[in-house]
Amino acid sequence: MTTATYDRTDRTASDCRAWVKDRIKPEQIEKYLDNGKCFIDPDAIERALTTNTNPEPQRVREILTKSLSVETLSPDETACLIHVQDPELLAEMRQTAAQVKTKVYDNRIVTFAPLYLGNLCVNNCAYCGFRHSNTAEQRRVLGLDEVRKETEVLAGQIGHKRLIVVYGEHPATDVNYIASTLGAIGDVKVKTRRGWGQIRRCNVNAAPMPVEELRLLNEVGIGTFQVFQETYHRPTYERLHPAGTIKGNYLWRLYAMHRAMEAGIDDVGIGPLFGLYDWRFEVMAVLYHAIELEARFGIGPHTISFPRIEPAHNTPFTQNPQYRVRDDEFKKLITVIRLAVPYTGMIVTARENAQLRREVLPLGCTQTDASSKIGIGGYADLANEDQQGDRQQFMLGDTRSLDTVVCELAEAGYITSFCTAGYRCGRTGQKIMGLLRSGQEGRFCKLNAVITFREWLDDFGSDETIAVGEKVIAQEIEQIRTRMPEVFEQFMRYYEKTKAGNRDLYF
Numbered sequence: 273m274t275t276a277t278y279d280r281t282d283r284t285a286s287d288c289r290a291w292v293k294d295r296i297k298p299e300q301i302e303k304y305l306d307n308g309k310c311f312i313d314p315d316a317i318e319r320a321l322t323t324n325t326n327p328e329p330q331r332v333r334e335i336l337t338k339s340l341s342v343e344t345l346s347p348d349e350t351a352c353l354i355h356v357q358d359p360e361l362l363a364e365m366r367q368t369a370a371q372v373k374t375k376v377y378d379n380r381i382v383t384f385a386p387l388y389l390g391n392l393c394v395n396n397c398a399y400c401g402f403r404h405s406n407t408a409e410q411r412r413v414l415g416l417d418e419v420r421k422e423t424e425v426l427a428g429q430i431g432h433k434r435l436i437v438v439y440g441e442h443p444a445t446d447v448n449y450i451a452s453t454l455g456a457i458g459d460v461k462v463k464t465r466r467g468w469g470q471i472r473r474c475n476v477n478a479a480p481m482p483v484e485e486l487r488l489l490n491e492v493g494i495g496t497f498q499v500f501q502e503t504y505h506r507p508t509y510e511r512l513h514p515a516g517t518i519k520g521n522y523l524w525r526l527y528a529m530h531r532a533m534e535a536g537i538d539d540v541g542i543g544p545l546f547g548l549y550d551w552r553f554e555v556m557a558v559l560y561h562a563i564e565l566e567a568r569f570g571i572g573p574h575t576i577s578f579p580r581i582e583p584a585h586n587t588p589f590t591q592n593p594q595y596r597v598r599d600d601e602f603k604k605l606i607t608v609i610r611l612a613v614p615y616t617g618m619i620v621t622a623r624e625n626a627q628l629r630r631e632v633l634p635l636g637c638t639q640t641d642a643s644s645k646i647g648i649g650g651y652a653d654l655a656n657e658d659q660q661g662d663r664q665q666f667m668l669g670d671t672r673s674l675d676t677v678v679c680e681l682a683e684a685g686y687i688t689s690f691c692t693a694g695y696r697c698g699r700t701g702q703k704i705m706g707l708l709r710s711g712q713e714g715r716f717c718k719l720n721a722v723i724t725f726r727e728w729l730d731d732f733g734s735d736e737t738i739a740v741g742e743k744v745i746a747q748e749i750e751q752i753r754t755r756m757p758e759v760f761e762q763f764m765r766y767y768e769k770t771k772a773g774n775r776d777l778y779f
């Protein structure tokens with residue numbers, strides 16, 4: 273990562289207006305339209321949903337077999353799964369989703385933390401606490417020293433190696449700010465119990481950008497670039513995102529990942545915000561998005577997220593949204609996404625409460641966060657353990673520590689992976705697609721998961737977590753010895769070096 277210089281300055285309303293005026297480049301949308309049409313065809317989605325309402329068990333089982341071969345499902349096949357009601361078939365779907373996840377990702381769960389760097393935003397999304405018109409929100413953008421302090425806590429006290437860094441859409445947090453803050457995060461190295469801690473991968477959640485800015489981000493070096501469409505249903509989108517704001521332009525957001533790919537960012541994360549419109553439509557649309565990226569670039573989404581709308585400070589829309597997704601529907605939609613896009617990573621976040629996270633993890637999730645604080649400056653503000661509603665985008669459902677979550681995962685037989693080797697070794701884009709579909713990525717990941725888990729236990733684990741974690745490590749080492757004898761010796765060399773205090777060894 274490189275560090276650009278950035279002077280944080282206060283922006284006037286006229287600065288903001290000037291910045292907003294030129295953000296959207298129509299030619300960077302039009303070039304991707306097909307005869308003027310976008311890849312989301314609501315009629316086709318409705319047709320698929322209304323013609324596959326009562327699938328025969330035999331048909332459902334054929335679809336499940338296709339998923340197990342790690343092939344992306346068609347819209348009709350996905351609509352069939354959405355409509356399954358029979359409890360026995362639903363149980364088979366859940367079982368197959370778990371099998372698909374194990375086939376592609378084994379028993380690993382990747383953990384990360386969100387890091388919000390500012391809550392200034394020029395947009396006015398009806399469901400968001402950061403919206404411009406929310407006068408009850410305390411606004412703040414972190415300077416580079418404050419960013420370093422946040423990172424010191426995350427990397428030195430909690431033990432995270434991977435962040436999703438979140439930026440609002442505002443000239444004070446523009447692409448230069450993003451570049452310099454990523455540099456500041458990457459520079460922090462903190463002494464730990466047995467070695468040292470550092471953030472090794474920054475995924476970025478930011479507003480859609482023009483290609484030129486995305487090229488800069490690609491040069492700086494980022495992990496996954498994440499933009500959520502919020503809702504793919506255009507009339508709903510236009511109702512919730514006022515015209516005249518940047519976000520009010522549905523197509524500018526819809527083609528954000530096309531521009532990212534064009535700029536060389538081949539690791540992208542997509543997802544709807546569930547609760548804004550009918551979840552069935554959104555699942556179908558996110559599938560269409562994956563199919564479009566696969567067809568046009570040969571690379572599907574590295575991750576799909578499925579956040580549900582949560583209450584936000586002084587934001588009445590979030591209190592009782594018409595399309596709120598019930599827990600049983602939530603579990604079903606996660607199962608269907610896992611089956612429909614079998615190679616993708618799936619992220620369940622601390623928006624959801626601890627019990628629900630326990631229940632949905634086995635349906636095919638691959639990543640989760642812990643020790644999360646989403647108030648601006650929330651990590652370094654150690655005196656304040658509570659959530660700070662007037663500095664947050666929404667309220668969290670699960671504030672458990674990383675140690676608690678890691679311990680619980682280990683008790684359930686999962687290994688928490690802190691591996692960040694993939695993108696640092698160039699295993700991204702088409703390379704990772706091939707490895708995931710063939711189950712080969714798991715080979716590297718298994719080795720790196722054990723090494724990074726060892727690091728984390730030695731540097732940050734509580735006695736209880738170390739005790740449970742040792743059992744998981746012993747099982748993993750035995751599997752590597754029997755299943756991957758050709759690399760076992762080298763693996764054990766790295767493992768012993770890590771135990772002795774060496775850090776950041778990976779395959």
Ligand code: SF4
Pocket residue numbers: 393394395396397400401402403404440441519
């Ligand atoms: S959802 Fe994003 S773009 Fe919309 S108001 Fe909130 S921070 Fe701004």
